[in-house]
Amino acid sequence: MVGTRPDLTFAIGKLSRFFSCYGNEHWVAIKRVLRYVKGSMDKRLVFDKNSSCVLYGLSDADWAGDHETRCSTTGSTFIFGGAAVSWCSKLQKTIALSTMKAEYMALCEASKEAVWLNKLVQGVASQGLRTAISGGPSNIKVYNSGCIDFSKNSFDHKRTKHIDIRFHFVREAITSDKVTLEHCATDDMVADPMTKDLSKTKHDEHVKAMGVC
DSSP, rough: OOOSSSHHHHHHHGGGSSSOOOOOOHHHHHHHHHHHHHTTTTBBBBBTTSSOOOEEEEEEEEOOOOTTOOEEEEEEEEEEEEEEEEEEEEEEESOOOSHHHHHHHHHHHHHHHHHHHHHHHHHHHHHHHSSOOOSSEEEEEEEEEEEHHHOOOOOOOTTTTTGGGGGGGHHHHHHSSSSSEEEOGGGGTTTTTGOEEEEEEEEHHHHTTTTBB
């Protein structure tokens, strides 16, 4: 899951929360995951040498998806060369009071990863290993328009001033031209499998877009 199978990220991450307090429903879920793994042993990340070498990411969040803590799940994936090179699915440490705030906190984590990956890509390009690598800020796709507007607006409204200052890293990244944001339709949000359970059709569609085939 960590190295080659982003399609397993959400399921493994969620089940890992119950190592010390598992029940029969967790065994059922584990067997379902194992059946999926058995039926997809030939799946792997496939990179396209003819694909444009442009790094871009997708950020998503499932608001209050954890029914015990009511915390949201952060999900993100970064695509380069036609397949995923980085992905993440983890429970947020604080409770978000709205979808926009959950998306904003997820976007902050994605922005930090984008800045690091972009430096790595530019480092490879500077060594002349691949002259076709595109430079410039990393583009992150987000489907929540309110989150995009809030990220670009330096004015803190009283309803959002409680958001921890560390999450405003995304604003600094935008101002310094390290990250750009783009709206993404819900149906095209490839990071969706990192935050929630999906139907088989939608899951397979997004997984294929990550380069797992």
